[in-house]
Amino acid sequence: MREVTFLEAIRLALWEEMERDPNVFLIGEDIGRMGGAFGVTEGFLARFGADRVVDAPISETAIIAVCVGAAAAGKRGVAEMQFMDFISYGFDQVVNVAGTYLYRSGGKTPIPIVVRGPSGGYVGGSLYHSQQFEAWFFHTPGVKVVQPAFPDDAYGLMKASIRDNNPVVFYEHKYLYRRIKGPIPEAHEDYIVKLGSARVRRYGEDITVVTYGAMVHFALDAAQRLEKEGISLEVIDLRTIKPLDMKTILESVRKTSKVLIVYEAPKTGGVGAEISARIAEQAFEWLDAPIMRVAAKDAFVPFAEPLEKYVLPSVDDIVFAARELAAY
Amino acid sequence: MRTRRKNGQQTVAYHQRLEKSDLIEIYRRLWFARLFDEMLYDAKKKGRLRRGNVYGSRGQEAIMVGTTYPLRPDDFVSPIHRDMPVFVFRGMTVEQVMCQVWGKAEAPTRGKDSWSHMGDMNLGIVHSTSMLGSTIAVACGVLWAQRLDGRRDRVLVAYTGEGATATGPFHEGVNFAAVHKLPLIVVVENNQYAYSTPVELEVPTKTVAERAKGYGIPGYSIDGNDFNAVYDTMCEALAHARAGNGPVLIECVTYRLQGHADHDETRARQYRPVEEIELWEKRDPLPRYREYLLNTGLFEESELPTPPLDIKLQIEQAIAYAINSPDPEPHTALEDIYDESAGVSL
Known part of the structure; x- marks a missing residue:
C-alpha cells in the first residue's frame, strides 16, 4: 500500500x-x-x-x-x-x-x-x-x-x-x-474499481445516507456527531453516479427504512431527485419516513464566504435533516 | 489567400494527366450523384420513401467527385448531408446507403439515425452529425490517432457548408489542425444558402476562403461546378497536406438548386430570386464536363450517354432492396447505447 x-x-x-x-x-x-x-x-x-x-x-x-x-x-x-x-x-x-x-x-x-x-x-x-x-x-x-x-x-x-x-x-x-x-x-x-458499484463507507442502522464526492466526507462527519446522540447513519458512497448502483441503495433502505440523499449541486433536478424517485418506485413499502434531500440551494455558487456557505450544503445541514428523520 | 491563377500552370496539369478510363469513370460518378438525387426525390414524391428528408445535391456533383477521385484508399472522409454519393465512392454499397435512407435493420446505423449520419471507420468514413461544424473538430482526433501511429500522411477530407463555418467548433477544429499541422482538408461547399440564410449573413468576408488567413493556412476559392478546377485544387491540397504542411481550406463555390430538403421546395423559390436559380441551372456541372470530354477528342457522343442507364438500374435495384429489407426490431432501440464488451481487464 x-x-x-x-x-x-x-x-x-x-x-x-x-x-x-x-x-x-x-x-x-x-x-x-x-x-x-x-x-x-x-x-x-x-x-x-x-x-x-x-x-x-x-x-x-x-x-x-x-x-x-x-x-x-x-x-x-x-x-x-x-x-x-x-x-x-x-x-x-x-x-x-x-x-x-x-x-x-x-x-x-x-x-x-x-x-x-x-x-x-x-x-x-x-x-x-x-x-x-x-x-x-x-x-x-x-x-x-x-x-x-x-x-x-x-x-x-x-x-x-x-x-x-x-x-x-x-x-x-x-x-x-x-x-x-x-x-x-x-x-x-492492477487495482480496478468497477464502474457502477457503490460502496458502503460506514455501516449503520437508523438512516441510509446516499451521497458522493465531497459530501461523503461531510456525511461521515455528521455520522460521527450523531453517533453520540444515538442516531446511527449508514453512509453509501455512490462512487459512480451513472450507472447507478440501485442494488446497494435498496439493500440499505430495506434495512434502515429512512433515506437522506446528500448532493452538492443545486437541489432541483439533481441526481438526488432521480434516486428519490427510484426508491419511491422500488421500495415504497419499506419506507418509514419521507425521503429527504440535503443539497445546494437553487442558486449559483457565490464568491464571498458568507454567501458561499449559505448556498452550499454543510455538515450541520446533514445533522439537522438526520435528526428530523430519526424523530419521524 | 492563394488563388488558382497563381499556380495555374501547375493546376492544369493534374486533370490532364488522367487516363481515358479515369475520364469515363468520373463521368459515370457525376451521373451517379445526379441520379441518386433525382431518384430519391422521386421516391419521396411517389410515397415509396415515407419517412425522413431528402437533402438535394443537384448541381454539387463536381465537388463530390472531384474531391474524392484523387484520394488514396487509406485516406479519410467525413461527408455531410449533400454528399451521399461520397459514401459509395469511398466503399459503401448502394444497398447499404439505401437501407440507411429507409431506416432499415441492415443500415450502417441499424436504423438509429437518418441520412448522412453514418460512417464506417474500416472504410475511413468518419461519422458526422447534424452539428456540421463539430465534425471538423472530431476530424482532428482521427488525425491525431494517425499521428500516434506514425501515419502522418493519411489525409482527412472534412466536408462542411458555408453556414457551418460560422460555428465555434469549426473555428476550434481548424485552429487546432493548423496549430498542429494536421493533414486536414476542409472542403466548404458554398452553395450560397444555409437553409434560407444567404452567405452574406453567415460570412463577413468576400469569400469563405479568406477565413483561412486567420489560421495561416492556404485557402482556395474555386468554381465548384467545374470538375477540373475541383480536381486540380484537390490534388494540390493533398500534396500540401501529405507533405506535413498542415491543413488546407477549399471553398467550392456552387449553388443549391433545390430547397434545403424536399419539404422546402415551395418556400425555397420564395426566399430566393427565381432568376438566380435559373442562372445557376445554366452552370450545371454535368453538361460542362460532358462538353469538356467531347472537346478532348477522345470520345464519341454515343460513349457519353445522358444518363448512363445501367447506373439508373443499379440505383433502382438498391432502392428495391432497401424497401424489401427488414425493419429493425423495436427492442433494438435500446441496443448500442453502451459498449460493455471490453470490460476493464484489458
Missing part, C-alpha cells in the same frame, strides 16, 4: 495507464509544460512526449473532439477540463457527439474517452470554478459519470474509466485534492 493524497492517486492512475497502454494519451490546457493547473500531470510531458501529453489551445470543444475522433480510430484519450465548469464549452461533444457515437455507428464504433477535471465548491472559487453539473450528464444516454471521494477509489475508478469502452465524465472534487489522504494499492496489483 502507498499512502497518497487524492490528487496523487489520480496522478498515479493516469501515469500507470499511460505506461501500460500506448493508446492512452492526455490532452488539455496547460497540462504539458506546466503539468496542469493543479499539477495532476506534472512530469508527464518529459516521460511521454508531446504527442501523448498535448498542450491544447483554449478550445474545450476541440479538446474533447480530439479524444472522440481518436477514440473512433482506436485510441483512448483523456481530456482535462482545467475546471469542470468549462465543460459547458464542450457540452455538444459529450452529449451529441461522444454520447451518440456507438448508437449511430450501429454498435461498431465505441468511444472510450475520459473527460476529467476539478469540480465543486468550498474553496472560494466563485461562479465559474465551483460548480457541480453532473446532473447534465446523468441525464445523457451513452455517457457514464464518476465521482470518487477517497484516494483508493479515485485511483481504481480512473483506471476503470480509461479502460471502459464508453465516454466517462470524471469529477474530481478540488476540495479533496490535497486535504484527503489514504492508502492505495501498489502499481503491480
